[in-house]
Amino acid sequence: MTERLDKGRHWFDAVYGEGASHGLVAMQQGRAQDLARLGIEFNFGDIYSRPGLTLAQRELLSLASLVTIGGLEPQLRGHTRGAIRAGCSPTEVLETVIHVVQYCGFPKALNAIRVVTDELVELGVELPEPLGPN
Incomplete structure (x- = not known):
């Protein structure tokens, strides 16, 4: 999971700016932080990181x-x-x-x-x- 999150943070920050992935999670509270992290992992770690x-x-x-x-x-x-x-x-x-x-x-x-x-x-x-x- 750490590799996936790291990959997601790389691509999220490439789109939104350095440190934006940490900011997205930090602005949430409680379980909403889990949803933000899952979004970074899936959308950016799995999808944005694909070749092509x-x-x-x-x-x-x-x-x-x-x-x-x-x-x-x-x-x-x-x-x-x-x-x-x-x-x-x-x-x-x-x-x-x-x-x-x-x-x-x-x-x-x-x-x-x-x-x-x-x-x-x-x-x-x-x-x-x-x-x-x-």
Whole structure:
């Protein structure tokens, strides 16, 4: 279990920043710490650590999934930061949200793009210009 947790912490911190995995567990109380640790072990120790996709690709896929599910704004903000940290451009992040509109519909995509855009602005990255008339 320690190896799995260590692997998970490595990838979690790669996405969210140094020490973030310890912070996630520490902000929980009681058995909620177990759930946070299990999430780090499974999501990041088992899934993110698999070969075949780059961290940037994984972050774009995570964004696409969160947009289609909807209602997960804190995770959407976190994975927007993670995507930029992993080397994705603001265009790639925003185009990922635009791409999934065909699967999730305009309400979810419009809500998500607002959250993502706000997060990109907060990060201080330059937003790409619109392609069409506004």
